[in-house]
Amino acid sequence: MIAIKNMKVPERCAKCKFCINERTNDYGSFGECSLLKRKKVNCLVWRRDDSCPLVEIVTCKDCTYNNENTCDLNGYGINDDYFCTCAERKKEK
Numbered sequence: 001m002i003a004i005k006n007m008k009v010p011e012r013c014a015k016c017k018f019c020i021n022e023r024t025n026d027y028g029s030f031g032e033c034s035l036l037k038r039k040k041v042n043c044l045v046w047r048r049d050d051s052c053p054l055v056e057i058v059t060c061k062d063c064t065y066n067n068e069n070t071c072d073l074n075g076y077g078i079n080d081d082y083f084c085t086c087a088e089r090k091k092e093k
Helices: none
Strands: 019-025 028-033 039-042
Touching: none
Parallel strands: none
Antiparallel strands: 019 028, 028 039
């Protein structure tokens, strides 16, 4: 698992900054994932590779459970930069 704060997790390998050496031939478009020891990934697929180690971090300030600086899950006061595994991003209005 690799987490990079404030980085939006790409929807597919072709849009990822860690996909390198992308090439196209008669059989498709492929790249190498620098996070997975240069594993060959299909860049035409509209999703990330199943073994992608990137995960999204949702900080408390963006979490749906943040209710006036108290976490509704555990009742504790929170810091805006803190994050947990139960976090869910607020739905955009």
